[in-house]
């Protein structure tokens with residue numbers, strides 16, 4: 449990497465962090481959906497160990513902590529998110545049960561068989577759905593659960609514009625039935641799948657971004673990278689509103705065989 453491209457890369461990284469750190473969630477979801485996904489998991493006790501991989505600032509982790517027993521470790525690559533995560537845990541008096549650490553999901557610092565439950569909302573795409581399922585499986589106890597939300601197609605075909613957008617953004621985007629097949633192939637019983645309601649994208653994800661974008665653009669007036677970042681976010685949101693009957697987020701809950 450040249451010095452110039454390195455500095456541009458790092459600058460973008462800081463901007464992306466700053467933008468997302470200002471939002472309560474870094475991906476589509478809602479407290480209701482977290483609780484619904486949790487309702488399919490029946491092995492938890494006070495002694496359980498839970499990992500929340502790609503936890504961001506911990507919006508969903510704190511909901512999980514309030515509705516599930518056991519201790520939760522949040523894992524994220526961005527130290528800025530983990531700092532906010534641990535502040536959130538402290539504010540909610542959850543510090544004895546909830547702790548965030550900086551690590552990468554492709555190199556997790558845990559022994560095999562550590563967890564009763566692996567949670568991951570809107571983040572497994574960073575490693576790829578099938579690879580994440582396969583590689584994280586060893587960290588689960590026998591009979592342990594995985595619950596991951598993932599962008600998925602709702603129909604076998606769709607208009608070219610949205611098909612091309614997602615093929616470029618995430619080549620592993622696939623139909624719900626193919627995602628379930630990946631779960632079976634990688635060693636899980638598919639316990640449940642459900643589509644996240646639209647308000648997970650609107651009320652909980654895109655709506656709060658409107659004001660955040662205005663503020664961000666004002667702060668970074670004339671900064672081309674910042675303007676491009678916001679233009680991309682707005683384009684993605686517009687596509688969602690136009691094509692939302694063809695795709696969305698789906699929760700996949702599996703049990704290790």
Ligand code: SAH
Nearest residue numbers: 473474475502504524525552553569571574
């Ligand atoms: N679960 C949160 C955040 C989803 S956004 C929510 O639903 O709001 C995806 C998260 O994955 C971001 O916080 C990002 O920093 C994190 N991430 C990206 N690559 C990662 C990696 N290699 N290892 C761990 N976390 C990663």
